[in-house]
Amino acid sequence: MKLPMEINVALAGNPNCGKTSLFNSIVGANQKVGNFSGVTVEKVEGVTYRKGYKITIVDLPGTYSLTSYSPEELVARDYLINKKPDVVVDVVDTTNLERNLLLTTQLMNLGSNMIVALNMFDEADKKIISIDIDQLEKLLGAHLVPTSAVKNEGIESLLDHIVDLYTGEIEAKKNKLNYSEILEERIEKLTKILNKDKELSAKYNTRWLAIKLLVSDKSIYNLIQKYPVWIKVQNYLSSVFRDFEKKYNSDPEMILMEESFAFINGALKETVTIGQKKALTLSEKIDRILINRITGLPIFAFFMWLIFQATFALGEVPMQLIEIGFEKLGMAFATLLPDGILKSIIVDGIISGVGGVLIFLPNIMILFFALAILEGTGYMARAAFVIDKVMHKFGLHGKSFIPMITGFGCSVPAFMGTRTLKSESDRITTLLIIPFMSCSAKFPVYILFIGAFFPVDQAGNILSLIYLLGVILALLSAKLLKTTVFKGVSEPFVMELPPYRMPTFRSLFMQMWMKAYSYLRKAGTIILLASVLIWIASNYPKNELINLHLTKQVENVQNSETLTEIEKTSKITHLQNQAASDNLAFSLAGKIGKSIEPIISPLGFDWRLGIALVTGVAAKEIVVSTMGTIYALGDTDEESANLRTRLQSDPNYNEAVAIAFMVFVLLYVPCISATIVFFREAGNIKWTLLYLGYTTSMSWIMAFIAYNITKLFI
Amino acid sequence: MLTRLCYCKAGLEVKIAKFCGGRGALNNIKSLNLSIDDSIIIQKNENYRSPVTIQSKGENILVGKELAAKIIVESETINDILLSSLRTGDLAEVKNVLAKGEIRRRLLDMGLIKGAILEVIRKAPLGDPIVVKLNGFDLSLRLNEAENIYVSLKSLSNSSSKSIFNKLKMLRK
Numbered sequence: 001m002k003l004p005m006e007i008n009v010a011l012a013g014n015p016n017c018g019k020t021s022l023f024n025s026i027v028g029a030n031q032k033v034g035n036f037s038g039v040t041v042e043k044v045e046g047v048t049y050r051k052g053y054k055i056t057i058v059d060l061p062g063t064y065s066l067t068s069y070s071p072e073e074l075v076a077r078d079y080l081i082n083k084k085p086d087v088v089v090d091v092v093d094t095t096n097l098e099r100n101l102l103l104t105t106q107l108m109n110l111g112s113n114m115i116v117a118l119n120m121f122d123e124a125d126k127k128i129i130s131i132d133i134d135q136l137e138k139l140l141g142a143h144l145v146p147t148s149a150v151k152n153e154g155i156e157s158l159l160d161h162i163v164d165l166y167t168g169e170i171e172a173k174k175n176k177l178n179y180s181e182i183l184e185e186r187i188e189k190l191t192k193i194l195n196k197d198k199e200l201s202a203k204y205n206t207r208w209l210a211i212k213l214l215v216s217d218k219s220i221y222n223l224i225q226k227y228p229v230w231i232k233v234q235n236y237l238s239s240v241f242r243d244f245e246k247k248y249n250s251d252p253e254m255i256l257m258e259e260s261f262a263f264i265n266g267a268l269k270e271t272v273t274i275g276q277k278k279a280l281t282l283s284e285k286i287d288r289i290l291i292n293r294i295t296g297l298p299i300f301a302f303f304m305w306l307i308f309q310a311t312f313a314l315g316e317v318p319m320q321l322i323e324i325g326f327e328k329l330g331m332a333f334a335t336l337l338p339d340g341i342l343k344s345i346i347v348d349g350i351i352s353g354v355g356g357v358l359i360f361l362p363n364i365m366i367l368f369f370a371l372a373i374l375e376g377t378g379y380m381a382r383a384a385f386v387i388d389k390v391m392h393k394f395g396l397h398g399k400s401f402i403p404m405i406t407g408f409g410c411s412v413p414a415f416m417g418t419r420t421l422k423s424e425s426d427r428i429t430t431l432l433i434i435p436f437m438s439c440s441a442k443f444p445v446y447i448l449f450i451g452a453f454f455p456v457d458q459a460g461n462i463l464s465l466i467y468l469l470g471v472i473l474a475l476l477s478a479k480l481l482k483t484t485v486f487k488g489v490s491e492p493f494v495m496e497l498p499p500y501r502m503p504t505f506r507s508l509f510m511q512m513w514m515k516a517y518s519y520l521r522k523a524g525t526i527i528l529l530a531s532v533l534i535w536i537a538s539n540y541p542k543n544e545l546i547n548l549h550l551t552k553q554v555e556n557v558q559n560s561e562t563l564t565e566i567e568k569t570s571k572i573t574h575l576q577n578q579a580a581s582d583n584l585a586f587s588l589a590g591k592i593g594k595s596i597e598p599i600i601s602p603l604g605f606d607w608r609l610g611i612a613l614v615t616g617v618a619a620k621e622i623v624v625s626t627m628g629t630i631y632a633l634g635d636t637d638e639e640s641a642n643l644r645t646r647l648q649s650d651p652n653y654n655e656a657v658a659i660a661f662m663v664f665v666l667l668y669v670p671c672i673s674a675t676i677v678f679f680r681e682a683g684n685i686k687w688t689l690l691y692l693g694y695t696t697s698m699s700w701i702m703a704f705i706a707y708n709i710t711k712l713f714i
Numbered sequence: 715m716l717t718r719l720c721y722c723k724a725g726l727e728v729k730i731a732k733f734c735g736g737r738g739a740l741n742n743i744k745s746l747n748l749s750i751d752d753s754i755i756i757q758k759n760e761n762y763r764s765p766v767t768i769q770s771k772g773e774n775i776l777v778g779k780e781l782a783a784k785i786i787v788e789s790e791t792i793n794d795i796l797l798s799s800l801r802t803g804d805l806a807e808v809k810n811v812l813a814k815g816e817i818r819r820r821l822l823d824m825g826l827i828k829g830a831i832l833e834v835i836r837k838a839p840l841g842d843p844i845v846v847k848l849n850g851f852d853l854s855l856r857l858n859e860a861e862n863i864y865v866s867l868k869s870l871s872n873s874s875s876k877s878i879f880n881k882l883k884m885l886r887k
Binding site for chain 2: 064065096099253257258261287292296297381385388392494496
């Protein structure tokens with residue numbers, strides 16, 4: 001039988017073993033990111049060619065073991081069991097074989113067609129570790145290939161091994177890990193029971209199932225429960241557990257782990273000699289400064305500040321270029337195309353929509369480059385370590401901190417940054433509270449309203465209060481979510497602090513690029529569609545009478561003999577602004593804004609603020625310019641003195657309304673782009689609905705409270 | 715074997731071997747009327763957190779936790795203590811992991827099994843989590859989690875006091 005010319009390879013390994021770097025070295029840019037079906041665990045797939053074979057490699061999520069606790073482990077395991085890859089490459093960190101080989105023993109149990117890549121072999125060399133590779137190969141029953149992703153060494157040899165193992169040129173012995181009598185006896189008995197079920201034994205490796213049952217693996221329990229053999233299995237298992245409790249005062253899980261480590265230690269003793277160790281490794285020296293009890297927090301704060309500044313201050317430059325570029329493009333099209341609906345859709349709808357999608361790209365790229373540096377060097381785990389105590393008070397994980405502060409800049413990259421959180425409950429909680437971290441697009445709204453209603457000496461205090469309110473609500477919401485929705489789901493903080501390493505530029509670049517690409521492909525298209533729809537809603541339907549009226553009045557002004565040219569222009573601008581205001585009021589967005597007036601009037605808002613809030617769903621920057629349009633002031637920004645005076649002179653508005661409006665803008669649904677990215681990251685419509693409902697109700701309640709309290713003081 | 719007073723459980727009879735710590739600690743110890751070679755009986759040591767009650771020369775004395783860590787005693791039996799109460803620099807052996815479910819699984823995966831030798835190498839700036847060195851790598855875990863792990867002392871930290879001030883003092887000499 002001729003073998004297909006395509007080899008499916010899975011890359012398994014511990015976190016921080018250099019698996020991703022190795023993957024990048026193997027496949028280069030030939031990779032694509034997707035999701036494993038049903039979960040938000042990233043699936044990266046790459047392709048390379050060797051000896052005429054097409055080798056498709058899936059980079060499984062990094063796991064320490066193949067139990068079923070974290071989604072990563074479950075995904076990796078299910079992939080290995082159900083997809084049955086032709087070859088499994090187990091990437092191990094040669095400088096830390098003791099822990100890394102645990103996964104290897106579990107892959108041995110699974111009976112995988114395995115090659116072990118001794119990654120970071122060059123570093124092990126430095127540490128004067130010498131390994132008897134032949135002997136270790138015999139013990140593990142798998143071929144070992146020394147590799148170094150950083151130095152690009154051993155990659156070809158690894159690919160040759162993959163092809164040769166696939167074609168049968170070389171063989172994997174597939175050693176079984178033999179446990180002690182007390183375990184083996186039970187494993188065998190259980191395997192026998194399982195083998196009685198023909199369907200089960202045809203589909204799975206029953207020895208592996210037996211081992212998993214002995215270590216009380218929940219998902220295997222659930223699997224076996226579906227088979228009639230379950231009753232026998234259950235009876236036998238409960239007798240085993242009683243036995244262990246009585247005889248050994250332990251449980252099979254503990255004993256099995258002890259024996260796995262004993263096997264590893266025995267194998268290493270036989271094959272590895274470690275030379276003279278330095279008193280302090282470089283990592284220990286760096287840690288003495290970076291996470292020291294005194295300097296740890298200031299250094300952490302500095303790095304966070306640096307990331308924030310880089311993402312948003314440095315990002316400002318390309319963002320402006322994108323903005324100007326698209327403005328110019330729009331103007332070019334405006335002169336080319338004839339007036340009409342088509343021109344309006346292309347220029348104001350599509351071109352500005354694309355610009356609106358691309359505008360987030362600089363932030364996303366810089367942030368993810370910075371995050372890749374943090375992860376790649378090993379500081380990320382330390383950052384979580386340093387701040388964990390504070391975050392844990394509110395039920396969060398130390399790693400939630402970075403996405404949260406990123407939220408002060410923009411929710412879009414912040415939402416995407418939650419990917420670094422491994423636990424579902426931590427990630428969803430962090431996603432849900434990020435909107436309360438006031439993003440930079442809301443800033444102009446605060447400036448406008450504070451400037452209009454509060455004296456200069458109070459401005460700073462009020463601005464701080466608004467930001468503080470957001471942070472407090474975010475933390476309290478986290479606590480609330482952790483005690484209600486995610487009650488009982490406590491994420492342990494058991495995390496390796498990996499040795500400091502210098503990441504390769506290629507790896508950093510690839511991570512940044514994949515993030516940017518997945519944003520553009522997945523969120524970008526929907527954001528574009530949504531912004532075009534919102535643009536249509538704020539421009540249509542059109543009332544022809546308004547425009548007819550405008551044309552007539554403009555003619556009247558131009559024909560007037562008493563007015564000077566300057567007076568004419570100003571009059572015409574005024575008329576045009578008035579028409580724009582009337583058009584907006586007549587459009588769908590305007591009608592929605594007006595129709596929500598009864599809902600928002602308890603907050604002191606009139607229909608004008610309603611329209612501004614509705615258009616603000618497209619982007620928060622639009623709130624201020626919408627106010628300008630409604631007041632028929634033409635193009636305005638938060639510094640516009642005339643918009644300020646208009647607000648001041650409007651009898652409907654006062655300090656209480658201003659405060660309530662700022663609170664509402666702080667808390668209500670972030671822009672449509674953020675909402676779409678949220679949906680992508682949460683991976684579930686249920687969470688998205690909770691997010692929309694929670695932010696909206698919270699904003700209304702808090703604005704109502706703020707309005708009524710402030711009214712007491714004025 | 716030498717151990718710290720704060721590690722000893724109630725009922726043990728131990729002999730004071732030496733004191734470590736700065737001048738302040740020594741003065742405090744002196745004021746408690748404790749001296750080297752005194753035999754003392756531990757009356758109460760709950761959770762290894764609150765002060766230790768000891769009986770010395772027929773009198774019951776309350777020794778603060780920090781101070782109890784600085785009193786090194788000779789004891790015939792070494793009892794298990796919680797990993798969360800292990801002092802930085804001391805070497806210990808894992809005896810039992812009481813955690814359940816996921817936490818237990820994670821701890822086992824990381825090599826926290828019976829017989830594993832570990833050392834607390836540092837605490838976070840805010841005191842929690844801690845970093846434990848075992849099997850040649852650094853593992854951080856919260857005190858919450860460390861409270862589920864029983865260890866027994868293997869050897870005391872070799873530098874009697876790691877305080878930076880002591881090092882400066884030594885340099886000046």
